[in-house]
Amino acid sequence: MQAIKPILRWAGSKQRLLPSLSARCPRVFNKYYEPFAGSAVLFFHLDPRRAMLADVNPDLINFYRVLKRDPDSLHELVSNISVGERAYLRIRKRFAEESDPKLRAGYFWYLNRNCFNGLYRTNRDGYFNVPLGKKLPPMPSIDHARACAKRLRKASLRASDYEKVIGEATDGDFIYVDPPYRRASSRDRGEYGPGAMEDADLHRLMSALQKASDRGALILFSYNADVSAHLPGWRHEIVNGRYLISADPQRRRPISEYTSYNYSLEARL
Ligand SMILES: C[S@@+](CC[C@H](N)C(=O)[O-])C[C@H]1O[C@@H](n2cnc3c(N)ncnc32)[C@H](O)[C@@H]1O
Numbered sequence: 001m002q003a004i005k006p007i008l009r010w011a012g013s014k015q016r017l018l019p020s021l022s023a024r025c026p027r028v029f030n031k032y033y034e035p036f037a038g039s040a041v042l043f044f045h046l047d048p049r050r051a052m053l054a055d056v057n058p059d060l061i062n063f064y065r066v067l068k069r070d071p072d073s074l075h076e077l078v079s080n081i082s083v084g085e086r087a088y089l090r091i092r093k094r095f096a097e098e099s100d101p102k103l104r105a106g107y108f109w110y111l112n113r114n115c116f117n118g119l120y121r122t123n124r125d126g127y128f129n130v131p132l133g134k135k136l137p138p139m140p141s142i143d144h145a146r147a148c149a150k151r152l153r154k155a156s157l158r159a160s161d162y163e164k165v166i167g168e169a170t171d172g173d174f175i176y177v178d179p180p181y182r183r184a185s186s187r188d189r190g191e192y193g194p195g196a197m198e199d200a201d202l203h204r205l206m207s208a209l210q211k212a213s214d215r216g217a218l219i220l221f222s223y224n225a226d227v228s229a230h231l232p233g234w235r236h237e238i239v240n241g242r243y244l245i246s247a248d249p250q251r252r253r254p255i256s257e258y259t260s261y262n263y264s265l266e267a268r269l
């Protein structure tokens with residue numbers, strides 16, 4: 001397995017936690033499920049034989065679909081757009097109006113590369129409204145785009161709420177569950193756009209996980225709060241310190257990352 005980095009910048013990306021997470025994955029499983037895909041760090045790292053990647057954000061899933069089919073022309077489209085504030089604002093406006101899936105995917109990728117902190121935030125009307133970022137990373141190479149597309153060809157992609165996706169996993173499947181963090185204050189909300197899970201939804205998620213666990217699915221759950229009371233009999237560990245994303249450096253406070261899993265690492269499948 002050759003590790004590759006994800007192609008998107010994403011709030012809550014698990015890049016820095018990857019060593020801790022991959023050490024806790026089951027070695028053998030049937031189908032891989034990632035119902036809160038985002039930049040899908042663990043998926044791109046594990047390169048599973050069969051997978052389902054899903055997210056409530058339809059533009060994210062559209063981007064992966066177009067990348068999977070035709071990484072070369074998507075890469076060319078984005079590489080040909082100039083950078084800078086004027087171009088950024090023009091593309092942000094076009095993104096709000098465009099209906100062609102390929103162009104939308106290109107604009108989405110461009111905005112993701114150039115926006116502040118790789119956030120996906122929308123206004124009340126559902127339009128992407130993140131400002132231009134600073135210190136932007138370079139455009140991913142064409143080889144990187146092709147490598148991601150190759151891995152995506154083993155995955156089905158779905159724009160969906162998590163519950164239905166988790167409901168499909170069965171005996172021997174592996175689900176990696178990485179929902180939006182629990183928020184300390186209402187100012188932290190809103191980095192994932194319309195339909196994103198709220199704290200109050202945690203009980204619905206816990207119930208979906210417990211049912212999948214009863215069906216024999218192997219589940220790894222990561223979160224910024226202790227859920228051991230909701231998942232009795234699972235293993236629960238604090239894995240690392242991370243920083244909560246915030247525009248205000250004063251508010252980038254360290255948080256703990258918890259993992260819970262329902263299988264034994266010693267006796268993997
Ligand atoms: C913490 S991020 C996932 C990060 C990902 N593991 C990575 O490495 O980039 C949470 C993701 O959940 C998605 N999301 C929020 N509410 C959702 C819902 N109800 N159903 C499915 N996905 C949801 C967001 O769009 C976001 O991409």
